[in-house]
Amino acid sequence: MRYRVSISRKEGLSDPEGSTTGTALRDLGFDEVASVAFGRTIVLDVADGTDPGRVDEMCRRLLANPVIEDFSVEEL
Amino acid sequence: MTVAVVVFPGTNCEHDVVQALDAVGVGAELVWHRDEDLGGADGVVLPGGFAHGDYLRTGAIARFSPIMNPVTDLAAAGRPVLGICNGFQVLCEAGLLPGALVANRDLQFICRPVEIEVTSKKSVLTAAAHIGEVLRLPLNSYEGNYVAPVDEIDSLEASHRVVLRYHGENPNGSTHAIAGLASAAGNVAGLMPHPERASEAVLGSTDGLVLLESFAASLVPA
């Protein structure tokens, strides 16, 4: 089974990659860009029959830092 | 009094820290991240480097190393635990200190001396320093930008747990210019600059010694 985990920075926290990229896009003439937020995608290949709760736990314990990140899980 | 200096794969400042602790009269032993105990050490330093390559997130994998169990126990027992740079990042990931360190505001590694103001003596890192003292210490990091939820920041400030602050300029965009902070009890402390790199005149500054001496003094049981 395959899962896609999307990890994003919590709203309101500093995101230097996002703000720098937004400025760069606008400098290139893409004035329509209001904001850019960086995140990460992790694709997990797990054994068939794995309980989705386990994937959730993987995210909570290691893959995402709950202090600064939110996550969502999508089955592929 | 001895100090355990923890080595993760990718750690690179361990020998520098041992040398600097020696300069303030403290013996130190290197302890491997898979070890199950600290060898009877009275305190712990998590040194700088790139534990696990900083992959996933800096400090994210290191916090699960077996050695972090006795480190957590030692911290709970009120003994001195100091995280320098990468070590500070590990302590935050492990929940021994609040908040997190993310990429520098200008998205470049910063390696230069910066001015740091001592803002609280309530920690094993700053007990021997003076409030308002400005120290010239090397900053050497890519993820030195301290962030935490607003209420956490307010709490840290209110309880004088921010022990070091960038002075004059904020080189990496850290919230409230936070350069170092401590746990509520003051025995766990973390800072981004490297005090061991300012421990000898020939290297350009000895301003780190007062912090190392604070830590050394804290090793003696109260």
Added chain:
Amino acid sequence: MSLHRTLGMTDDEYALVVDVLGREPNEPELAMYSVMWSEHCSYKSSRAHLGRFRHDQDQVVLGPGENAGVVDIGDGWLAALRIESHNHPSFVEPHEGAATGVGGILRDIFTMGARPIALWDPLRFGPLDEPHNRYLMSGVVGGIAHYGNAVGVPTLGGEIEFADPFSKNPLVNVMALGLMRREQLVTKAAAGPGNRAILLGNSTGRDGIGGASILASASFEDGDAEKRPSVQVGDPFAEKKLIEACLELFSAGLVVAIQDLGAAGISCATAESAAAGGMGMDVDLDAVPVREQGMTPGEILMSESQERMLAIVAPGAVGAVLDVAARWEVPAAVIGTVTESSELRVFSGGSLVANVPAASLSEDAPLYRRPVERPRHQDDLWNDAPPLPEGVDAGKTLLSHLGDPALGDRSWIYEQYDHMLFLNTVVEPGHDGSLLRVKGTDKGLAVATDGDAVRCFLDPERGAARIVAEAALNVAVAGARPYAVVDNLNFGNPEKPEVMWQFTETVAGMAEMCEALDLPVVGGNVSFYNETDGVDIYPAPVVGMLGLADPMPLQPPRLDRAEEGMDLWLIGHEGGDDFAGSAFSRVTLDHVGGRPAAVDVGDVLAIIDHCVRLAQAVPVLHDISAGGLAVALAEICIRSGVGAVVDCDDWRLLFDETPLRVLVAAPPLADLGIDDVLVQRIGVFGGDHIDFEGAGIVDLAEATDAWYHALRRPLSVVG
């Protein structure tokens, strides 16, 4: 097209392989020869000339031909040094090209038994007003920073030069230094039949397949995106673990020999290791950990996947080696056995897939004495001296020089490099030479890297001699005697006789100056084919100079130690007429032409002596180079935060670049104790201007601002 041609071999080279084997080679065998006999690996166009360099001085423990040159620095310590280029990969993918260049050279150091303790990066790009050059420079500096910082080796300096020919051929050279105790020295010679060959490090994939032959041994044509898959991707964390594992193996005495895998991967490491020991080797490709499916034997042999080493281990020690590797999370696999033969035999799927004489891969490589021809227009070039104006406003000219990216503040670069790790750095980047202490001794090691492509283009022999002299001076002002040299020779297409003329003249000039200074050349690298669409780079030799300071000055001279009231002295010729190849010629006149002055060998030795002595006593010693006396003085004033007043009314004395001159700042002294070269007190520090009485004046704050933004301004432009 026949297979050997797609692999970059000529028909004659193919015939030579047939001759060596006594038969036609099969595909994996041909792959091995194509890479091992490529220019990058075999030095076939340069070897004939490199014998001019001497390396028989007493301090030399190992000279050229090893992975790194090794010199004895006394007190039981050996220093290993090497310089390498990663030019072509950095043009294709600047971040990874530069990063893997760092990884590669570090392996060359720790494969000798030494812990790598410092790096330097001499870099050359096209002018920064071109967006693509900004992209290349940012990528290269970022890649070096990323890899060097994460692997945990400080980068202590380097240099930067900008010129048009480097737009399509950037030059990324990296120098590394390692330290070991005498008894820690390890070689690559696989001895002992029955000993095992253990592959340590990252798994093998298709990275860089043919990198040595395809990228480094051929010129670019536009639209070379298909060369992109050949670029290797680096993993500094894997390398750090590999360093620690190897150093532990060495100190436990567990390896007989070790060889790093770089260009030509497994084929090179196994062949060279066996040949160096006068042995053969049986290699089983099935035992090689791979990370891609369906790799052919040829691909496994040619792969340039990074962060791999080949250790030769006695059978009884294999278990212990695998344990050490496992502890450091370093993959390890026994892939071969040393044999009492001279054959390298490669097996796959149980069958013999390649069988070649081990030594032939390096020893039978072709040796070319390519035609050398002085360029027809060389005399015209010499006669086209820079057209100097009548009068010049020295203040305005100085400001424009300070704002030039090649002359201004370089901290944008070096603040991205951790240059403090290991607590050895006594003089950090931003001064003339790096100075490191050797803990446990009174000694210090100084290092400088120097190149000057424009001058080497104008006169390769004089240019090469001058960069040796300048590098020697850069370590002398840190209190170190020049001790050993490594050289990186970056040139265009050697199939052009004019390029070979540049090469041979360069070698002559460099060899002569090293000889005069009694400096061993303990290693080097040649990078040919730096040519795109038929346009070659300027000849760009780079010198890496190691100096030994004994004793190390505890308060070495620095650019920021001048103070109000100190005197300014000039040691060396007054100068005034050496403008060919100068910054003034480039920045103000936009002119390339003329013939640079030669360096007087007698003067070099005298000035070096004086600098080494003065470094123990004066606060500032600064070698005058690009930008002349005016820029050198401005650097001192800006860094020290104090102005100066100089007795000078002739602008030519301020901007010419006569070599072998040094500025001194010192508290008022009667004299500097020098009577065999020209020495003059030419000014005094103080005030908030840099004042060349009569010739011009500039406000210190304005000068500082121009200098500080010289690199920052162009590099902050997006796109």
